[in-house]
Amino acid sequence: MQQNKIEFLEEKAKQVRADIICSLASANSGHTGGSLSAADILVALYFEVMNVRPDQPKWPDRDRFVLSKGHAAPALYAVLVHKGYFSRDHLWTLRQAGSILQGHPDMKRTPGVDMSTGSLGQGISAANGMALAGKIDKKDYRVYALLGDGELEEGEVWEAAMTAAHYKLDNLTAFVDHNHLQIDGFITDVKSPEPVDEKFKAFGWNVLCINGHDMNEILEAVEQAKATKGKPTVIIAETVKGKGISFMECQAGWHGVAPNAQQKEQALKELGVEVNV
Amino acid sequence: MSEKIATREAYGLALAEFGAQYENIVVLDADLSKSTKTEEFKKKFPDRFINMGISESDMMATAAGIATTGKIVFASTFAIFAAGRAFEQVRNSIAYPRLNVKIGATHAGITVGEDGGSHQAVEDIALMRAVPNMVVISPADAVESRAAVKAAIEYDGPVYLRFGRLAVPVIYDKDNYVFELGKGVETAPGNDIAIIATGMMVGSALEARQKLSQEGINARVIDIHTIKPIDKDIIIKAAEETGALLTVEEHVVNGGLGGAVAEVLSEYRPTIMKRMGLYDQFGQSGKPGDLLKLYKLTPDDIVDEAKALLQRKP
Numbered sequence: 001m002q003q004n005k006i007e008f009l010e011e012k013a014k015q016v017r018a019d020i021i022c023s024l025a026s027a028n029s030g031h032t033g034g035s036l037s038a039a040d041i042l043v044a045l046y047f048e049v050m051n052v053r054p055d056q057p058k059w060p061d062r063d064r065f066v067l068s069k070g071h072a073a074p075a076l077y078a079v080l081v082h083k084g085y086f087s088r089d090h091l092w093t094l095r096q097a098g099s100i101l102q103g104h105p106d107m108k109r110t111p112g113v114d115m116s117t118g119s120l121g122q123g124i125s126a127a128n129g130m131a132l133a134g135k136i137d138k139k140d141y142r143v144y145a146l147l148g149d150g151e152l153e154e155g156e157v158w159e160a161a162m163t164a165a166h167y168k169l170d171n172l173t174a175f176v177d178h179n180h181l182q183i184d185g186f187i188t189d190v191k192s193p194e195p196v197d198e199k200f201k202a203f204g205w206n207v208l209c210i211n212g213h214d215m216n217e218i219l220e221a222v223e224q225a226k227a228t229k230g231k232p233t234v235i236i237a238e239t240v241k242g243k244g245i246s247f248m249e250c251q252a253g254w255h256g257v258a259p260n261a262q263q264k265e266q267a268l269k270e271l272g273v274e275v276n277v
Numbered sequence: 278m279s280e281k282i283a284t285r286e287a288y289g290l291a292l293a294e295f296g297a298q299y300e301n302i303v304v305l306d307a308d309l310s311k312s313t314k315t316e317e318f319k320k321k322f323p324d325r326f327i328n329m330g331i332s333e334s335d336m337m338a339t340a341a342g343i344a345t346t347g348k349i350v351f352a353s354t355f356a357i358f359a360a361g362r363a364f365e366q367v368r369n370s371i372a373y374p375r376l377n378v379k380i381g382a383t384h385a386g387i388t389v390g391e392d393g394g395s396h397q398a399v400e401d402i403a404l405m406r407a408v409p410n411m412v413v414i415s416p417a418d419a420v421e422s423r424a425a426v427k428a429a430i431e432y433d434g435p436v437y438l439r440f441g442r443l444a445v446p447v448i449y450d451k452d453n454y455v456f457e458l459g460k461g462v463e464t465a466p467g468n469d470i471a472i473i474a475t476g477m478m479v480g481s482a483l484e485a486r487q488k489l490s491q492e493g494i495n496a497r498v499i500d501i502h503t504i505k506p507i508d509k510d511i512i513i514k515a516a517e518e519t520g521a522l523l524t525v526e527e528h529v530v531n532g533g534l535g536g537a538v539a540e541v542l543s544e545y546r547p548t549i550m551k552r553m554g555l556y557d558q559f560g561q562s563g564k565p566g567d568l569l570k571l572y573k574l575t576p577d578d579i580v581d582e583a584k585a586l587l588q589r590k591p
């Protein structure tokens with residue numbers, strides 16, 4: 001049973017990666033590397049962890065997700081499609097005028113998007129807000145957020161880290177997509193946020209370090225986060241930018257570039273997935 | 278008018294060019310040096326380039342600190358983060374003490390395109406124009422951008438420079454073009470109506486002027502590259518000589534170029550006018566060309582508005 005579940009999630013992640021590739025190729029612009037590094041975490045959250053109702057996206061008691069690294073929108077959109085929030089056809093309108101799928105998440109246009117993001121550093125504050133409201137209303141929904149490791153260079157992230165610990169937001173779980181790259185290169189070369197784990201510890205968080213591409217480890221960490229009372233949890237997920245496509249892996253150059261038709265075909269071949277666009 | 282260059286490109290090249298002559302220039306960026314083109318400066322002068330990481334507020338106040346030592350500091354990021362996220366650092370640490378920091382804000386306006394509304398600054402002119410001590414410059418093409426960078430270097434005080442992402446036509450001749458801070462440019466003559474534009478909309482206004490001339494309408498095109506301090510004289514003269522003013526900007530009409538021109542007219546010479554731009558709206562994702570159509574900012578739209586305005590002319 002457990003093994004079946006993991007295989008199911010891994011298969012979903014593969015399909016989600018294929019949809020990320022195809023939607024970006026059809027848009028001919030967008031953020032490939034950081035969408036692929038986040039894919040497994042998003043699949044685990046939406047298909048196993050979060051209590052949501054795709055036919056009722058604004059259900060007040062739902063668990064919430066904030067994509068603080070909003071540029072990974074294609075990963076979120078692909079997951080929302082597979083979850084049934086809206087039809088697949090929308091994926092091929094990504095980033096076009098009038099589309100419900102904006103370049104960065106837009107809660108007013110896209111069913112299932114809980115917060116508009118895109119300006120780095122702000123999403124984690126908004127997630128705190130949702131968690132604080134949950135405490136005020138004595139609701140037991142949980143809030144999840146996903147941050148980039150370059151995003152940790154924003155001072156606001158650390159203001160928010162202080163807020164979450166001070167208000168004992170144990171209903172909040174943040175992931176850091178620790179893929180070691182930002183736009184201008186390695187995070188340690190541009191402006192190092194390391195040691196990330198020690199920083200969050202010092203800020204009063206429960207800190208878990210995992211392989212962000214291992215479904216077992218992701219699910220296990222979330223269970224530990226749920227069981228932790230009195231403080232927020234951060235799951236520092238070791239990831240590979242561009243994960244799953246050999247020629248995109250660990251390449252800063254694939255941050256904000258979409259695959260062309262030929263690169264798309266090669267990527268799909270590597271994934272072993274056929275997509276009908 | 279065939280060659281096309283993005284003004285951000287001209288900005289990066291100008292920094293690299295003037296960096297040799299002005300050894301006290303220091304350039305800061307916030308993980309966008311490939312996009313803002315400050316990497317051109319970084320390649321030539323790595324010791325005077327500082328990547329601040331994704332920390333725009335920190336970058337602005339750091340720039341202020343560097344400027345206190347007598348250096349000329351250029352701090353660059355997208356306009357939305359320069360004027361938006363770091364607004365108060367710009368206001369209190371740069372403008373209030375009147376420090377010598379130049380803010381190189383790229384990716385302004387809706388022609389950012391596919392990244393969408395979260396990344397399209399459509400209110401930065403209004404924000405920066407409201408700040409005391411701040412000079413606001415919005416160049417029309419690559420030639421004017423280079424000249425604006427030079428003028429900003431030679432001016433002692435805070436300057437906000439607004440550049441675009443999209444490649445746009447080069448409209449000025451680089452050997453003859455003269456940039457004067459605070460002075461508008463009469464880019465093309467005409468006495469039936471004046472189209473006052475800024476940024477890439479100057480090129481669109483020139484295209485519109487051609488189309489209008491085929492219908493016997495002679496439109497003057499005025500390029501307001503310095504939005505603050507604004508050139509009152511060129512606006513009042515246009516009002517006197519044409520009697521109808523159309524402003525065009527890639528920005529909300531409130532508080533931007535249209536607002537600035539309206540302020541001058543209502544105080545000195547009330548004249549009928551129309552402001553083209555965004556009307557209390559955010560941008561969205563799309564190809565730049567599609568968005569210009571959607572938000573009615575193409576040369577054809579300018580032609581339509583010019584004709585409509587002429588109908589109202591007394």
Ligand SMILES: Cc1ncc(C[n+]2csc(CCOP(=O)(O)OP(=O)(O)O)c2C)c(N)n1
Pocket residue numbers: 033034035037069071118119120121147148149150151152177179181182183241255307308309331333358362
């Ligand atoms: C406030 C802000 N500054 C700059 C940007 C431009 N930007 C988009 S993605 C990015 C790099 C992000 O790096 P990281 O957080 O590590 O993301 P990932 O590697 O997961 O893609 C930058 C600087 C932005 N979106 N928001």
Ligand SMILES: [Mg+2]
Pocket residue numbers: 148149150177178179180181182
């Ligand atoms: Mg990263």
